[in-house]
Amino acid sequence: xxxxxxxxxxxxxxxxxxxxxxxxxxxxxxxxxxxxxxxxxxxxxxxxxxxxxxxxxxxxxxxxxxxxxxxxxxxxxxxxxxxxxxxxxxxxxxxxxxxxxxxxxxxxxxxxx
Amino acid sequence: xxxxxxxxxxxxxxxxxxxxxxxxxxxxxxxxxxxxxxxxxxxxxxxxxxxxxxxxxxxxxxxxxxxxxxxxxxxxxxxxxxxxxxxxxxxxxxxxxxxxxxxxxxxxxxxx
Numbered sequence: 001x002x003x004x005x006x007x008x009x010x011x012x013x014x015x016x017x018x019x020x021x022x023x024x025x026x027x028x029x030x031x032x033x034x035x036x037x038x039x040x041x042x043x044x045x046x047x048x049x050x051x052x053x054x055x056x057x058x059x060x061x062x063x064x065x066x067x068x069x070x071x072x073x074x075x076x077x078x079x080x081x082x083x084x085x086x087x088x089x090x091x092x093x094x095x096x097x098x099x100x101x102x103x104x105x106x107x108x109x110x111x112x113x
Numbered sequence: 114x115x116x117x118x119x120x121x122x123x124x125x126x127x128x129x130x131x132x133x134x135x136x137x138x139x140x141x142x143x144x145x146x147x148x149x150x151x152x153x154x155x156x157x158x159x160x161x162x163x164x165x166x167x168x169x170x171x172x173x174x175x176x177x178x179x180x181x182x183x184x185x186x187x188x189x190x191x192x193x194x195x196x197x198x199x200x201x202x203x204x205x206x207x208x209x210x211x212x213x214x215x216x217x218x219x220x221x222x223x224x225x
Contacts, residue, residue, distance in 0.1 A: 009153065034213065043117075043203050043216030044156070089155060091214075101214060103148075105155040 003027045004092050006104035013111050019077040021107050023090030026071065030092040034101070035064060035075050038087045047088070048075070080111045115140045119204050119217035126191075126198070126224050133190045134220045136204030145187035146214065148203040149173060156203065162187055191222060199224045 005024045013019045023033075031052040036044035050057040050064045050073070057064050063076045077084055090104040117138045126132045138145065144163050148156040158171030162181040176195025181187055187206075191198045201221050205214040 004155075006155075036214075036216075041201075041219065041221065043119075043205075043218045044214075045216070046213050049213065100158070100161070103156040105153070 002105075003030075004090055004102045004104040006088075006090055006107045008107050009105070010108040010110065013080045013109065015082055015111055015113050016079045019075075019080045019084065019109055019111065021075040021077075021088050021090075021109065023073045023075075023104055024071060025073075025092050027092070027094065027102075028071070029094040030102075031095050032093045033064070033066060033073050034091045034093075035062075036089045036091060036103075037084075038089060038106070044089060077109075080109075082111050082113050085109055085111050117204060117206055117215055117217035119202075119220050122218065122220060124220060124222050126222060128224055129193045131190055131192050132198075132222065133188050134202055134204075134222070136187045136189065136217060137185055138187075138204075138206045138215075138217075139185060140206055140215060141184070142206035142208055142215070143184070144207045145181070146205040146207070147171075147177070147179065147187070147189045148205065150201045150203060150219075159189065159202075198222055 034049040035047040037047045038044040048059050048062050050066050066073045087106045087108045089106045091101040093101050120135045146161040147159040157173050160179040162168035178190045203219045204217040207214045
């Protein structure tokens with residue numbers, strides 16, 4: 001049973017436009033959420049996180065929104081750039097779970113020039 | 114520079130052979146993890162270790178073994194019992210506080 005789901009395996013966006021990547025979770029114990037970005041043949045790198053006490057966290061072009069009642073979070077990239085083309089993983093953890101992250105299946109973002 | 118080093122980056126193995134993937138970190142992190150990534154799938158946890166000389170099975174531990182004799186090192190052995198070992202393997206480490214994982218660059222194992 002997948003506790004973290006990214007239902008869109010791929011997303012194509014024009015350069016300069018907004019990219020919205022979505023993530024749903026089922027475990028109500030999750031209280032910390034992260035997004036990782038991964039280029040081919042490289043390890044994922046941390047992008048942005050949000051704790052459950054917030055509903056929005058912004059870092060430059062990247063903003064993560066959390067809707068706890070819907071068990072949904074999204075990553076917004078504005079404006080999208082070709083260098084943003086990568087696979088984005090959503091991850092979640094629960095307090096006291098010892099940093100055990102549960103990952104979604106990833107969404108491949110393609111930003112076209 | 115602090116970081117996580119995985120080796121080898123590419124590895125080919127014949128069926129029936131065991132192979133060990135190396136993971137070393139100099140971040141002074143207590144926790145270390147091994148994940149596996151298959152095409153079109155998310156990262157799945159193989160084993161993790163919260164402290165030296167202790168480790169726990171993750172979601173897909175069958176056919177794998179690990180050791181944690183030193184804080185800096187967490188090698189993963191892919192045994193011949195692993196039915197489908199061809200994959201991209203990622204090692205990670207973390208502190209106990211932020212929940213953020215720091216990943217190595219990965220090792221791609223291909224079974225011929």
